Amino acid sequence: MKTFIPMLLILSLLLTACGDKTTTNKESADSGAAEGKKSLKIGMVTDLGSINDKSFNQSAWEALQKLNNVYGYDVKYLEPKSDGEVMPSLLTFVKGNYDLTWATAFTLADAVTQLANENPDAKFGIVDSDIIVPNVAAVSFKEQEGSFLVGVIAGLTTKTNKIGFVGGMKIPVIKRFEAGFREGIKAVNPDAKLIVNYTGVFNRVDVGKSAAATIYNDGADIIFHAAGLTGNGVFNEAKERKTNGENVWVIGVDKDQSLSFGDDITLTSMIKKVDEAVYQISRDLAEGNFPGGKVTTMGLKENGVDIAPTSIKNVTPEALKKVEEYRQKIISGEIVVPTE
Structure with a gap:
């Protein structure tokens, strides 16, 4: 049967953990160091859903797991269970001197904006938002x-x-x-x-x-x-x-x-393709091309949906x-x- 659908790379990493999760991989880290790539610390804060939602949050986390496996990045996520836990979760990564902190939902935009303004040396990524702040890379989809x-x-x-x-x-x-x-x-x-x-x-x-x-x-x-x-x-x-x-x-x-x-x-x-956006912007940071202050918009033409x-x-x-x-x-x- 002829297919009319562009084939999509399906990440094969499966999630088995819940709650606060850290992943490291020494062999990949050694490989990344051999390539001269900077090994980053990247944190991710979900919306009020679960990392194992079989949907949005899981897709973003799979991208960070791939960065860990390929480049040895130190990656970690936190799952706020209430609105009151969002800011402390984001602050955990900021105070921990993480190179990049991802927020995976539009609903986290106000918290990210506030923290980005208060911590201009910290870098953030946010999905489903069009906020323009110099140290925030925003991703929006059509x-x-x-x-x-x-x-x-x-x-x-x-x-x-x-x-x-x-x-x-x-x-x-x-x-x-x-x-x-x-x-x-x-x-x-x-x-x-x-x-x-x-x-x-x-x-x-x-x-x-x-x-x-x-x-x-x-x-x-x-x-x-x-x-x-x-x-x-x-x-x-x-x-x-x-x-x-x-x-x-x-x-x-x-x-x-x-x-x-x-x-x-x-x-x-x-x-x-949240996974592709999170993966690419994280790699851009490692290569010195972090798109802070910009909104990356992805639709059919950009192969984002x-x-x-x-x-x-x-x-x-x-x-x-x-x-x-x-x-x-x-x-x-x-x-x-x-x-x-």
Whole structure:
């Protein structure tokens, strides 16, 4: 079968730890030293979800693990469990003289901005933010473009003409997911109805399961989630229903979630290459090219978002062909996907 999807490098490092985790690798460190590369200390603070969320945080941590394995960097993460733990977590790395501190969510932007201004010699990276501070490298994604493509798949796959979206918080980044998904569905199936449910949290599996149950009960047969750990509950609900004979699907997010939840319930996933962004900016720092004071924006043209290569397992060739047609229209600028 011919595939229309650019193949994506899938990092093979698996997470088995939880909580505060440090990784070192002497052989890689020796190798890095032999190449004349500086061995860095890099910290990462997650949002209020888990490092093992099988999604966003995990993807960023895998990038740091790869830096450890390849270059011997000393990498560590912290998982705040409440808003009050965010600032102390970031300060742990600042006071520990880490070369770079990553924050993996838009919700950490205020804390990063404050600490960056108070500690001008410290360097920070933040994902899903467009803050411009001299010692902060910000990364933003055009989630709406990748979401448009999975919307095309959903619109061409649904049997009930009812499709769901489960979002975490109503913040700009998640609204971009919703907007792109809605427009992709509309482009190929204007008769389909989109049912939207914002849970208000990114770290409650039970809440995600309840939201999915409500949407499936309303007749939807496909749900796309952009809810972090909460989205795992969407998969749990779909798996139960699939076991009971219901033909329902989930569209994953950030990573190829079929690798975690199985092909039997994962129709496709909207890949957001957080790992590549974290990896490259960290390497830029080692090479003296840290993009502080800038926002790096990644969309389809920049290969920052895509659909999972495993989509060929459940998505029809006709739908994949249509995805490729829309991909090229978005890259060329013929279609500009709205952000809200």
